[in-house]
Amino acid sequence: MPAEAPVLLRGITFAYGEGELRKAVLRDVDLTVAPGEIVLLTGPSGSGKTTLLTLIGALRAMQDGSARVLGQELKGAPESVRVRLRRNIGFIFQNHNLLGFLTARQNVAMALEQDAALGERQRLDRAAELLGQVGLAEHLDKLPAQLSGGQRQRVSVARALAAEPGLVLADEPTAALDKASGHEVVMLLRHLAKSRGVPILLVTHDPRILDIADRVVAMEDGRIVGATAERNAAA
Amino acid sequence: MSAPALGASIALAPRRAPGLAASALLAVRLAWRQLWSEKARLASAIAGVMFACVLVFMQLGFRAALFDSATALIGAMRGDLFLMHPLTTASFRSEPMPRVRAWQVLALPEVERAVPIYLAQATWRNPENGTRRAIQLVGVDTDAGVVDFPGLAPLLDRLKRADTMAFDQRSRPEFGPVPQMLAERGPFEVQVGNRDMEVVGLIEIGPSFGADGNIVLSDVNFRRVVKERLLSSIDLVAIRLRPGADVLAAQAKLRALLPADAMVLTQAQLIAHERSYWEDTTPIGFIFSFGSLMGLVVGMVIVYQILFSDIAGHLKEYATLKAMGYSNGYLGQVVLGAALILAVAGFVPGFLVSALLYDLVGSATFLPLAMDLARAGTVFAMIFTMCAVAGLLAMRKLRDANPADMF
Numbered sequence: 001m002p003a004e005a006p007v008l009l010r011g012i013t014f015a016y017g018e019g020e021l022r023k024a025v026l027r028d029v030d031l032t033v034a035p036g037e038i039v040l041l042t043g044p045s046g047s048g049k050t051t052l053l054t055l056i057g058a059l060r061a062m063q064d065g066s067a068r069v070l071g072q073e074l075k076g077a078p079e080s081v082r083v084r085l086r087r088n089i090g091f092i093f094q095n096h097n098l099l100g101f102l103t104a105r106q107n108v109a110m111a112l113e114q115d116a117a118l119g120e121r122q123r124l125d126r127a128a129e130l131l132g133q134v135g136l137a138e139h140l141d142k143l144p145a146q147l148s149g150g151q152r153q154r155v156s157v158a159r160a161l162a163a164e165p166g167l168v169l170a171d172e173p174t175a176a177l178d179k180a181s182g183h184e185v186v187m188l189l190r191h192l193a194k195s196r197g198v199p200i201l202l203v204t205h206d207p208r209i210l211d212i213a214d215r216v217v218a219m220e221d222g223r224i225v226g227a228t229a230e231r232n233a234a235a
Numbered sequence: 236m237s238a239p240a241l242g243a244s245i246a247l248a249p250r251r252a253p254g255l256a257a258s259a260l261l262a263v264r265l266a267w268r269q270l271w272s273e274k275a276r277l278a279s280a281i282a283g284v285m286f287a288c289v290l291v292f293m294q295l296g297f298r299a300a301l302f303d304s305a306t307a308l309i310g311a312m313r314g315d316l317f318l319m320h321p322l323t324t325a326s327f328r329s330e331p332m333p334r335v336r337a338w339q340v341l342a343l344p345e346v347e348r349a350v351p352i353y354l355a356q357a358t359w360r361n362p363e364n365g366t367r368r369a370i371q372l373v374g375v376d377t378d379a380g381v382v383d384f385p386g387l388a389p390l391l392d393r394l395k396r397a398d399t400m401a402f403d404q405r406s407r408p409e410f411g412p413v414p415q416m417l418a419e420r421g422p423f424e425v426q427v428g429n430r431d432m433e434v435v436g437l438i439e440i441g442p443s444f445g446a447d448g449n450i451v452l453s454d455v456n457f458r459r460v461v462k463e464r465l466l467s468s469i470d471l472v473a474i475r476l477r478p479g480a481d482v483l484a485a486q487a488k489l490r491a492l493l494p495a496d497a498m499v500l501t502q503a504q505l506i507a508h509e510r511s512y513w514e515d516t517t518p519i520g521f522i523f524s525f526g527s528l529m530g531l532v533v534g535m536v537i538v539y540q541i542l543f544s545d546i547a548g549h550l551k552e553y554a555t556l557k558a559m560g561y562s563n564g565y566l567g568q569v570v571l572g573a574a575l576i577l578a579v580a581g582f583v584p585g586f587l588v589s590a591l592l593y594d595l596v597g598s599a600t601f602l603p604l605a606m607d608l609a610r611a612g613t614v615f616a617m618i619f620t621m622c623a624v625a626g627l628l629a630m631r632k633l634r635d636a637n638p639a640d641m642f
Binding site for chain 1: 253254257261265268269271272273549551552554555556557558559560561562638639
């Protein structure tokens, strides 16, 4: 029997505002992400893709529909359940959002501080190992301000993957980067995710990185308008 | 497609969150790293806490010094029981009673001795520049052994001569460089009231808020200076009981014996009476408490400002931590941790500066200002509370860190 899909959305409808100002941003969205699958979510601004990502990431309370993420039903889930679920999701933001007063290694270790099984030594070793995998072995003890944009985003990739998440959510991870470093970062992300079998849901405008996806899902006006470019999920 | 329940948590590894103590420690470490990364801001925060700390120490110090010095004179009296007129509110402004009360108490077999004490203020002419200033006079039969001022014992014979007195060397310097003059030229004459009196030696009492200085002289010499005072009109009676007598029983018997113009007090009650004048019936006690409170409020505002701007300036980072699964409670611990670090980091230098200021101000004002551990503990508790409250107020800003706005 196959395991349940990491992301299983049925009939997601979401609106901002109240009464006459109510504006629907998601209408009856169904989406499934299979284990190990890399899905790109594209579409114009205001198509609802970012809202969808925050719902899947348990960052926002659900309104209508059913969303099972990593086996947890999010419809009606209280804040404490959502906080706990987030510990199993790796987030990568448009801006790196690293803590400016911590070194690269300490930033990555922050993702591990919620696991009592690890001691300080193990956390720092794990962080160093991950930073090595994203090619930053030379920059462990640098502050974010001392790194280039591409390097910072690679630190946040390492941070997202450090706690062995069951799912990685990324929002425009290449928006602030030039073509070369943007591509490098997503290829790294793809490589690390594939080697661990972690599914990725990535929101992007950036046509330059479509090639990393197993599947591209296009959204418009709060609806999924088509899935394209089904590719082989080769590692 | 219905999801099978089996394998529902494919990736939800059973992860145990750190215990409260471990997570609090990590939170405080994060707070410290954040504070340390902006050293100028940290320095100004510590300076703010230190300022509050020094302010509170000084206010409490003055308050304690006031009460200590106000009772220094009374505290040096040696007696088992004392008589005082019920209308006397404080020793520097006493209401006289008939001297016959001192003889009446001798009716009680337990009473060994009853010694009248005269208290009054007179003007002292500065022997150096001639200015006049009020000084406290203590007139007593110095042989009776009912006053115990350091330095008095060797002067007893000299004080028996006419027109002699002992000067309190801890009096304010405005009375003139008496100790120095005494050392240079031996006993010399100073005008007290309208009479020239000879300073024959030095004792130690210390100024109070009621009197800037003191002189001690025999009851006979007291009468010579304060001419308008009848020798039969006295301010205080020190009573010595026979060894083994029950003080409280004697007090009760004396109360029954004496008319309403004499209160019978134990030494502790006498000191408490003097103290309560300053505490309860003058605004002085309140002023110092109010001053301490102001110091704490200013310190709290400074700490709040620092913590608040730390959060406001790092909203994205805090929101990121929330997205990573850190709870509001954990971030609250970070803010409180920062507040408590500031409390400790501000208290230590504040304590040292205050100890230094106590020395400086103590020698300038001749008030008994001394750092004691109990007060240090009290001030630390106050500063700690101040920072914690500032932290709790600043924590409200954490609600603005919404991880859903991060995308």
